[in-house]
Amino acid sequence: DGMTVDEMFTEAVDEMGAVVVQINHGGGNGRGAFFNTAGFDPVTGEVEHLDRWSELFNVMEIQNGKGGADGQIPIYYGLLNHGRRMGITGVSDSHHRIPEAGFARTYVWLGDEEATPEAIAFAVRDGHAVVSAGPMIFFRMDDGAGGALREGDTLALEAPGTVHLSIRVEAPSWIPVETVTLLQEGVELETIEVEDGA
16 A cells, blocks of 8 residues: 555565566456556557556566466567567466366476576576466477577577577377467467477
8 A cells, every 4th residue: 555566566676585576467358457557558668657667577477367368468579579578477367166277387497407486486587488278389499409499598690591490389189289370579470280290
């Protein structure tokens, strides 16, 4: 009570040592959602109500419960396109036993690190996480070394040119995957038909 969003987030970081400052139910159809309330425009990157805004958040919940992420995708790319690199999470939103839990999950890449709360928090903050409701998509850059790309990696190219990526999709048999859509800055580039066993 009596605090601005920025004051709350500052207290969480400075006084409580928060590593992840996450926006839950950020937009879409959510009533009172952070981005809607602040009047964030994903096209221009402008914020209408700065008193309801803070630059201190570093992660956003992009999928929640059984719902899709469609309402969050424009917001997410709007942030990225205006220089805000953002970690993402997906949660089951399990408040009660009935109805059943949702199926959104966050998968965090730790490499060889021990799975401590601190390591997980830093990995999520730094974007080394992927959200899925079942399928997993893996990228490998065909650069001669064939290095795998982990979630949140940025490719540094020595010069402008073509980058070749191999894409592998894994999913349980009861979650069929028919297409993979490639996006650039939130705009669809290509939809690829998934080959069985590919």
